[in-house]
Amino acid sequence: MSRKAEGVPGLNAVQAALEDMGDKPPGFRGSRSWIGCVEASLCLAHFGGPQGRLCHVPRGAGLHGELQRLYSHFERGGGPVMVGGDADAQAKALLGVCVGPGTEAYVLILDPHYWGASKNPKELQAAGWVGWQEVSTAFNPTSFYNLCFTSCNSKK
Amino acid sequence: MLIILKINNQRARQFLIVQEVGKSAKPGWQAVQARSIISKVSFKIMLTSDPQLPYKVLSVLESSFFTAVLKFAAEEFKVLPATSAIITNDGIGISPAQTAGNIFLKHGSEMRIILRVHVGSC
Numbered sequence: 001m002s003r004k005a006e007g008v009p010g011l012n013a014v015q016a017a018l019e020d021m022g023d024k025p026p027g028f029r030g031s032r033s034w035i036g037c038v039e040a041s042l043c044l045a046h047f048g049g050p051q052g053r054l055c056h057v058p059r060g061a062g063l064h065g066e067l068q069r070l071y072s073h074f075e076r077g078g079g080p081v082m083v084g085g086d087a088d089a090q091a092k093a094l095l096g097v098c099v100g101p102g103t104e105a106y107v108l109i110l111d112p113h114y115w116g117a118s119k120n121p122k123e124l125q126a127a128g129w130v131g132w133q134e135v136s137t138a139f140n141p142t143s144f145y146n147l148c149f150t151s152c153n154s155k156k
Numbered sequence: 157m158l159i160i161l162k163i164n165n166q167r168a169r170q171f172l173i174v175q176e177v178g179k180s181a182k183p184g185w186q187a188v189q190a191r192s193i194i195s196k197v198s199f200k201i202m203l204t205s206d207p208q209l210p211y212k213v214l215s216v217l218e219s220s221f222f223t224a225v226l227k228f229a230a231e232e233f234k235v236l237p238a239t240s241a242i243i244t245n246d247g248i249g250i251s252p253a254q255t256a257g258n259i260f261l262k263h264g265s266e267m268r269i270i271l272r273v274h275v276g277s278c
Contacts, residue, residue, distance in 0.1 A: 022251065023251060056205065144205060149247070
């Protein structure tokens with residue numbers, strides 16, 4: 001059962017929700033087990049947050065095949081796209097896409113691993129926490145990826 | 157007796173009616189009474205991690221929890237249920253603690269099985 005979101009739920013609430021909805025086995029609460037895009041999309045629905053639609057990119061496919069979808073998503077006002085991979089285990093958030101006339105394309109990547117005191121945008125950009133990266137180099141062709149496209153619920 | 161009921165042009169439910177024959181007060185007539193209705197739902201599940209996009213059609217009792225569908229699909233495709241998930245064709249994640257019948261009514265029969273990111277614990 002989903003409830004109206006009241007702020008961002010903490011880790012305990014997220015783990016409890018995943019265990020209670022049957023996605024994770026008993027004992028998941030309090031564990032250090034992984035939470036990825038699939039779990040995030042289930043929690044978005046459970047807590048009444050933005051809608052999260054999943055897209056699986058198989059190994060070897062690369063993200064070039066999803067550029068049109070990413071472009072349309074952001075053009076329609078879509079939110080950040082959460083990205084997780086297997087061989088490429090560094091989670092990312094996509095905030096934008098830039099497509100040129102040829103095969104060159106760039107994505108605006110936010111590294112979600114930052115923690116600590118908040119910094120101004122220029123400092124974050126200078127330290128590499130957010131920035132444009134060429135698609136071919138930012139994503140590992142040997143990895144599969146799951147993307148979670150977030151967008152506001154029209155019913156809210 | 158097998159009856160197929162169409163809810164709309166794209167969805168159908170199968171009902172298996174188990175009948176028992178009993179006695180009737182009217183000579184020459186035999187009463188038939190439905191003993192129970194066992195309904196099943198079918199899902200067509202595609203493996204998205206394979207470029208060939210193979211699929212399997214699974215039929216389960218509508219009262220089954222969807223975890224059974226995930227388990228059967230994972231076994232058919234020889235992937236681990238714990239590192240797999242079933243989503244709809246338009247990307248909605250399926251919370252497995254719902255009945256197959258409920259999922260069928262909400263989302264229809266066409267689904268995808270995807271691999272999850274699973275790198276152990278942090």
